[in-house]
Amino acid sequence: MSELLKSIDARTKLAGSNKLEMLLFSLGKNELTGREETFGINVFKVREVMRIxxxxxxxxxxxxVEGMVSLRGVLVPVVDxxxxxxxxxxxxxxxxxVTEYNGHTQGFLVEGVDTILRIDWSAMKVPPEMLTTQLGxxxxxxxxxxxxxxxxxxxxxxxxxxTSSYADDASIALLKPIPIPDRTIFFTDDxxxxxxxxxxxxxxxGISFIFSTNGKEAWEELQKIANRASATGQKVTDFIQLILTDIEMPEMDGYVLTRHVKSDPRFAGIPVLMHSSLSSDANQHLGRSVGxxxxxxxxxxxxxxxxxxRLLMSTRQPGT
Incomplete structure (x- = not known):
């Protein structure tokens, strides 16, 4: 099993190439349907695979939530x-x-693991609505x-x-409107x-927003905004002042999206903020490498x- 995750740190070179590697796993045959489904998780988020x-x-x-396990002196919550x-x-x-998200470690219990699949993000498609509804x-x-x-x-x-306080809303209630009027950001997350x-x-x-649900859709929408700005003699900054992007998204990841934005002069002066649960230094370095x-x-x-x-203040125009 250690061979399955060998050289996992070296796999960071895949990021930015619109490719990912997924660890495939099974939750067993569903006795109600007779089917055994295959699931995947990004290898970047996997720290180790072990017997329970x-x-x-x-x-x-x-x-x-089954309880807690001690891994090298650290208590880790376990979800079945x-x-x-x-x-x-x-x-x-x-x-x-064993996975890590935003510096938080947790264990997921599964029936078994299969292999690591290398695939292009463009081959990952948005799930059909029926499947989305079926699996909530x-x-x-x-x-x-x-x-x-x-x-x-x-x-x-x-x-x-x-299953945890991972997305606690209490801290959001403490936020106050920023003193910069008429700001709009574009964000994308799957x-x-x-x-x-x-x-x-x-x-x-108090910030207005436009959003999309994956990188490819985001780039298409951003191009529409840029084309509209050009057609009306305006700048893209008249429509949006910041782009916020996830990293892992079907069809196009956040690294490739950022590279597209930074290579298009129409988006000059618009900061791109990466927003992800991939919290390693390597991922942050890759983000900086694409701009x-x-x-x-x-x-x-x-x-x-x-x-x-901070970023919106830095792009604020005199008199706005």
Whole structure:
């Protein structure tokens, strides 16, 4: 199993090439449907894969939270994904995938892991509405393998928001409007939970916004804005003053989107802020290498507010 994740740090070179690597895993055969679905998680977020260690049960936890485990002296919450997804499977989970999001470590219990799949983000498609509805918005992207299997990428941010205080709204309530009127930002994120958090934060700050749900859609919309500005003799900065982007998105990731924006002179003077749960130094370095003007971890509204205020103030025109 250690071979499965060997050289994981070296895989950072894939970022910025619109490619990703997913660790494929199974939650077992659903006894209600007779099907065994294949799920995926970005390798960047996986720290290790192991047999399930001893779990310490804790009272008053959500049904799918099994308890805590001690990993090298650190207590880590453990979520049973089989229970969370609602799969009827009499076999107990066998494997724990240890992940890191925004510096927070957690373990996910699954029946088994398969392999690591390298794929272009353009092959990851927005899930059909029927699938989204069936799984309660849990899937952010899907792709079909050569053997006909459908791989579904989980919205881990949604899982964490519903099983912990990961997306706590209390800090948003403390935010105050920024003293810069008539500011509009464009943001893109494929996670429903993340989009709601961003919207709440921007509303609290008094900032108008336009949004999209993936990188390709974002670039198409940004080009429309730029074309409209050119057609009316205006600048893009008359329409939007900042772009906020996630990293992991189907069809086009945030690195490639940023590169497109920074290479198009029509967007000169518009800062790009990267907003992601990929919290490693390597990811931040990659963001800087494609020209991002700042990096803020997800679900930290105070940091997001401070960074937005600073960047918007720096682009403020005299008299506005």
């Amino acid at each position: 260690p001893e779990i310490t049960r804790a009272p008053d936890m959500p049904p799918s 994904l089989i229970k969370y997804v609602g799969i009827q499977n009499s076999k107990p989970p066998q494997i724990m995938i 918005g849990l899937i952010t992207a899907v792709t079909e393998l050569k053997d006909g299997r459908i791989v579904m990428m989980m919205d881990v941010e949604k899982i964490l928001a519903e 996670s429903v939970v993340a989009r709601k958090q961003i919207e709440k934060t921007l509303n609290a700050l 991002v003007d700042g990096y803020v971890p997800k679900f930290e509204p105070q940091k997001l507010a401070e960074t937005l205020a």
